[in-house]
Amino acid sequence: MLTVAELFATDTLITAEEREIRDTVAAFTDRRIRPYIAEWFETGSFPVREIAPELGKMGVLGMHLEGYGCAGLPATAYGLACQELEAADSGLRSLVSVQGSLAMTAIHKYGSEEQKNHWLPDMAAGRTLGCFGLTEPDFGSDPGGMRTRARRDGDDWVLNGSKMWITNGSIADIAVVWAKVDVNGKDLVRGFLVPAGTPGFTTREMTRKLSLRASITAELTLADVRLPASAVLPGAEGLSGPLSCLSEARFGIIFGALGAARDCLRATIEYSRTREVFDKPLAAYQLTQAKLADMALELGKGQLLALHLSRLKDRGELTPEQVSAGKLNSTREAIAIARECRTILGANGITLDYPVLRHANNLESVLTYEGTAEVHQLVLGKALTGASAFR
Structure with a gap:
């Protein structure tokens, strides 16, 4: 085999x-x-x-x-x-x-x-x-609409606002928080380092999740959080700062999502070889083999694309549009593979005895965070047509 x-x-x-x-x-x-x-x-x-x-x-x-x-x-x-x-x-x-x-x-x-x-x-x-505070309750795909603000007060900065869906937010020692500041009447996004325990900085762990359950997710609240001038990230001015960090995270997802898909396919192939239906292994049926072949094909193509993009990144040639293409492909195909694998496992597929539905549930989040599938489609659409559909 x-x-x-x-x-x-x-x-x-x-x-x-x-x-x-x-x-x-x-x-x-x-x-x-x-x-x-x-x-x-x-x-x-x-x-x-x-x-x-x-x-x-x-x-x-x-x-x-x-x-x-x-x-x-x-x-x-x-x-x-x-x-x-x-x-x-x-x-x-x-x-x-x-x-x-x-x-x-x-x-x-x-x-x-x-x-x-x-x-x-x-x-x-x-x-x-550490954690990364960019997403807000009302602003996910449009981070530029953030309401969290920072204002100068003497040599200090005072931050007010909230962030949502922050991985490790409630246990982090340091939070990188992005906020708008007024510069000559115009808003500019700046980054701030907010240590845990700073007065006015509170967190709330988010529960009742059906996805990414083995992960800590939190809401951050900043109420008149006073920080010294040394808390500002001096090299980040504008939304390009946090977006460049997101591009780094998206690159990891290109490979990561395929790992989840591979684990689903591995478990499903093993199951199909030992599960007997109508007196022969499930793997011996044409419909099962067709599903397995199609999933293997998409997984293999995704891995080849991921490796190609990684070599471009190693050479310093990878563009944000290419990252979007990789993230969109990997997450979309991975969740499709997880769901298809569940059909082969039947009722056994909904239990935690097998990893398939756990991965499928997790991939619902992975499909959404660091840019939804729809956002990456629009990124590619703009690259192909020159016309922006965001505004």
Whole structure:
């Protein structure tokens, strides 16, 4: 029997070092995540404080960043790591993405040397947790409409507003919060570092989720939060700051979503070979094989696209439109594969004895965050036609 990787010979497209990183992360998830993930998902919990230092020890937190305790590895290695993390659970990959591609990237790219030296080494080690406050209750796809504002008061800044759907928000040590400031009568988006425990800064964990249950999600509230001038990210002026961080996170999703799809397909093939229906294995039926073949084809094509985009990123040639194409394809095909796999598993597919519906539920969120499928369609539409449909 062939795996999808063997069918498409994708291992021939990656280096020995990249394979070693991928296999190291896969072994970690086999040992520390897979035996417990069904229980965590069912109880809506995840031991972030326990797992984060282990991720830091492996070097996957901010692994694509240079210096300050970060591994400085190629984009392809990071992508393959994300694939293995999300093959275990989307919540685990989200933890790594928010820490490294959002919070750490914002500080690394736009922070002062003092900010970088103070925060990044401990964040890379998993001793300090970060979150990224951009989305608001009324502004998800349109971050430019945010209502959170910052005003000067002497040498200080005072922030007021709220953020919603913030991964790790209620347990983070440092929040990267984006707010509008008035500059000569015009609004400009700036980034601020808000330490946990700052007066006026409160969080509320969001519960009753049906997706990403093994992940901490929170609402952030800022009520006259006073920060010193040193809390501002000096290099970020305008919405391009947070959007560039989102592009980094989207890149990880291109690989990550395919990891979830691969795990669904693996479990389904194993099930179909042992489950007997009308006196023969389910895998021996033409309809089953047609479904498996179609899913393997889409997964393989998605992995080839992901690898191509990662090589472009390693060469510094990857564009935001290409990231949108990859994110749209991977998430759309991954959720379709998860749903199709569930049909093969039948009633067994709705239980946590198998990973399929857990992945499908998680992918409902992955399809939406870091830009909905519709937003990425419009990004591609604008690139192809030159006409913007956003306004």
